[in-house]
Amino acid sequence: MDSPRGFHHGQSPDERERDLDEGPLTRVVLPEGFWIGQHEVTQAEYLALMGTNPSHHEGQALHPVEKVSWQDAADYGRRLTALERDAGNLPEGYAYRLPTEAEWEYACRAGTTTRFSFGDDADAALIRDHAWFSRNAESATHPVGTRKPNAWGLFDVHGNVLEWCLDGWRSRLPGGQVTNVAVVPTGTLRAVRGVLALRSASRALGEPGQLRGVGAVQRPGVSRGAGAGRRASAVGR
Numbered sequence: 001m002d003s004p005r006g007f008h009h010g011q012s013p014d015e016r017e018r019d020l021d022e023g024p025l026t027r028v029v030l031p032e033g034f035w036i037g038q039h040e041v042t043q044a045e046y047l048a049l050m051g052t053n054p055s056h057h058e059g060q061a062l063h064p065v066e067k068v069s070w071q072d073a074a075d076y077g078r079r080l081t082a083l084e085r086d087a088g089n090l091p092e093g094y095a096y097r098l099p100t101e102a103e104w105e106y107a108c109r110a111g112t113t114t115r116f117s118f119g120d121d122a123d124a125a126l127i128r129d130h131a132w133f134s135r136n137a138e139s140a141t142h143p144v145g146t147r148k149p150n151a152w153g154l155f156d157v158h159g160n161v162l163e164w165c166l167d168g169w170r171s172r173l174p175g176g177q178v179t180n181v182a183v184v185p186t187g188t189l190r191a192v193r194g195v196l197a198l199r200s201a202s203r204a205l206g207e208p209g210q211l212r213g214v215g216a217v218q219r220p221g222v223s224r225g226a227g228a229g230r231r232a233s234a235v236g237r
């Protein structure tokens with residue numbers, strides 16, 4: 001980590017696997033701190049707040065919620081903000097919302113610049129301990145917090161369900177140095193992180209109303225497609 005409030009977003013130039021959308025390597029400055037959920041939002045958490053559980057693998061309280069549209073994920077943040085404000089648990093000027101793609105990757109990397117938050121894992125010896133994915137998930141979601149966390153204690157940043165980000169999709173990173181800000185959508189596509197090729201820099205996209213099928217953007221070696229879940233984050237406005 002090159003500073004507490006900045007990091008390099010995207011693939012390292014020497015990363016073995018790479019996709020064009022993961023570059024060019026961009027230094028992102030994060031002028032404000034933020035909190036992010038330790039795990040993906042569970043079915044129990046989603047049901048308690050939204051009164052519904054859209055999950056395909058329903059009835060699994062501690063599994064991540066899935067089949068959530070981007071709009072529903074954004075609404076979850078708005079409702080949680082209102083609830084916590086009413087309860088006096090959220091200071092003035094703070095809100096729950098989806099993380100920007102840069103915030104998500106910053107949290108995923110936890111100070112690392114390697115392919116995964118736990119190292120390069122060139123011989124794929126460690127990935128099963130850190131992620132539920134095609135080779136151990138048996139085409140199902142799994143309870144959150146049951147694989148190893150990253151160095152900051154965040155679970156399932158690699159694997160389990162896909163996670164919506166706040167940003168509209170952009171096909172390339174901007175390069176140079178930028179200040180963290182959500183990419184204002186110019187089309188309908190939104191950024192998705194957290195599974196697919198599993199690497200910290202891996203990016204994907206989804207339609208806001210997409211419930212499943214985000215898994216249709218699967219890459220070789222990964223075949224989840226459980227749909228898109230989310231992770232809550234609280235930040236200053």
Ligand SMILES: [Ca+2]
Nearest residue numbers: 156159161194
């Ligand atoms: Ca995930």
